[in-house]
Amino acid sequence: MIRLLLPSLLAACLAFSPLAAQEAQWRHGAALLDQPKYPADFKRFEYVNPDAPKGGMVRLGAQGTFDSFNIVVAGVKGSPEQGLGLIYETLTTSSLDEPSASYGLLAEAFAHPDDYSSVSFRLRPEARWHDGKPVTVDDVIFSFETLKANSPTYAFYYGNVTKAERMGEREVKFTFDQKGNRELPQIMGQLLILPKHWWEGTAPDGRKRDVTQTTLEPPLGSGPYRLKSFEPGRTATYERVKDYWGETLNVNVGTNNFDEIRYEYYRDATVLLEAFKGDRIDFRSENSARNWATGYNFPAQQEGRVILEEFPLRASGVMQAFVLNLRRDKFKDSRVRRAFNLAFPYEEINKTIFSGQYERVSSYFHGLEIASSGLPDGQELAILESVRDKVPAQVFTTAYANPVSDSPEAVRNNLREADKLLREAGWELKDRRRVNAKGETLTVELLAASPNDERVFLPYKASLDRLGIVTSVRTVDDVQYVNRTRSFDFDIVSNVWGQSLSPGNEQREFWGSQAAQREGSRNLAGIADPGIDALIDRVIFAKDRAELVAATKALDRVLLAHEYMVPQWTYLKQRTARWDRFGRPETPPRYGASGFPTVWWYDEAKAAKTGAPR
DSSP states (O other): OOBOSSTTOOBOOOOOOOOSSSSOOOBSEEETTBOOSSOTTOOSOTTSOTTOOOOOEEEEEEESOOSOOOSSSOOSSOOOHHHHHHHOEESEEEOSSSSSEEEESSEEEEEOOTTOSEEEEEEOTTOBOTTSOBOOHHHHHHHHHHHHHHOHHHHHHTTTEEEEEEOSSSEEEEEESSSOOTHHHHHHHTOEEOOHHHHTSBOTTSOBOOTTSOOOSOOOOOSSEEEEEEETTTEEEEEEOTTOTTTTOTTTTTOOOOSEEEEEEESOHHHHHHHHHTTSOSEEEOOOHHIIIIITOSHHHHTTSEEEEEEEOOSEEEEEEEEEOTTSGGGOSHHHHHHHHHTOOHHHHHHHTSTTOOEEOOSTTBTSTTSOOSSOOHHHHHHHHTTGGGSOGGGGTOOOOOOOOOSHHHHHHHHHHHHHHHHHTTOEEETTEEEOTTOOBOEEEEEESSGGGHHHHHHHHHHHHHTTOEEEEEEOOHHHHHHHHHTTOOSEEEEEEEEESSOOTHHHHHHOHHHHTSTTOSOTTOOOOHHHHHHHHHHHTOSSHHHHHHHHHHHHHHHHHTTOEEEOEEOSEEEEEEESOEEOOSSOOTTSTTOTTTTOEEOHHHHHHHOOOO
16 A cells, blocks of 8 residues: 555555454554554654754755645645645554554544444544644544545545544544455545644635645644745745644654755756755755766765765565556557567666666566566466456466567567567558558657656667657656646656555556546556456455465556556665765664654764765
């Protein structure tokens, strides 16, 4: 399950275990099909430093811009989602040393019946908004109804929740339209809580607030930080709330250590890197292999004032790929889609552009134990047999493999195979152009979100051109890219889907039929297949861990067999660069990668040696 704190923000998954008794019982935390690691009276998470000093500032970089602080509706230029996650809180929160566990945050306890037909939360009496007013059941119901009514993403995510109702002064209940879905209780635990009284009130300028409109008025939250200052589209600074109601909660001990967290926004990735090297940014995660190999060779790094470090990604997998838009007739034949994979010169790109750092994605759950491999057997085979009439026959006989282009001969062989498949699909080569029986030319546009994408897109274009596919590369600005992908107005784009160790309801949003035509969904490919839908349900309604793993492998195997996408590459570590001004616990949280900035702190002694920020 992927946590949905904000529509684009991917985080750790949460889940609940079955109750021993028939009637629901209140509990402090839970884990998927197991017991939570921490007991009801735990004092803190083991991976934090309870004596971490409070103070200092950290400056973080973000690519893009913003014109609204309202997370309910998207601005034309977007919202500063990173910082808003510091202001608002959810009913429950996750630990970073368990793959799928949750504990109470705004809610002190939660309960659900054995059949998972509902979930109830009991709010903490001490929970407060920054204006001192209590967080109430009315706030929870308002948040649920507002997000579901105004956000297509949340409407889909909460589609199985029929109602939210007050059950007491501090108790709220969510009722579901189905039973047996283990994830629905914890999905509601992730509900972002908004202040009803603030949104229904009046702004300082006398204007009535409207939750359906964009706004740059600093929002009211209940979290550890509040918005201190900002320049629209350029920077936003958040300050630690000194009288934060949840400061001493066990789930918060040792966290939220910086007095200020500032986000600096840049529209260009190259400028963003230069800002770090110019000491305008303190910490960054690097997703470019080229930058990691050559971009940090500058004096501060050579002197040890800048530190490069990698952290393993143990709890997150990925599907990163070129997405072929199945809503276009030209991509409806799987032989055409396979031809596009055969034409992708991955090995050449990895060697010449990425310095050989990457491995190719070979699963929709790449990097996790739930990824398929070899041929199906055991419980996975039994699950596939139950949908045999709805899935490609080759899933039973042929293990999926990406084509390999590691030599000139291999490249030629792949292009020959691609040519053969295209001809079989009705696309002949005439006058160096691929045409069908109607005389239509096979043309595709590779839509790029950044000029940096062109270094990968252009070699791919050259390979497709060799097949007679008339290919263009178009780079557009952030607003155009978001609007075109949101409305599915593209041939091919590049996209990433984060995956967790416990997949669930988010798979409907990624690959389910209901999301295929819903604008703004994560199902960019437009996958609408009854076999896929059936397997997603097997994942969601799995009764134990073994069934969950088997069902996920079956789903993965069928998705791959359809050749919906051209898999790209990944690196199963978080690359980080930082100015050496910070301290951290001796052992990072097992499933939290670097854990920055959550469990880190400002180190005055290190900062003195490194030099004051510019």
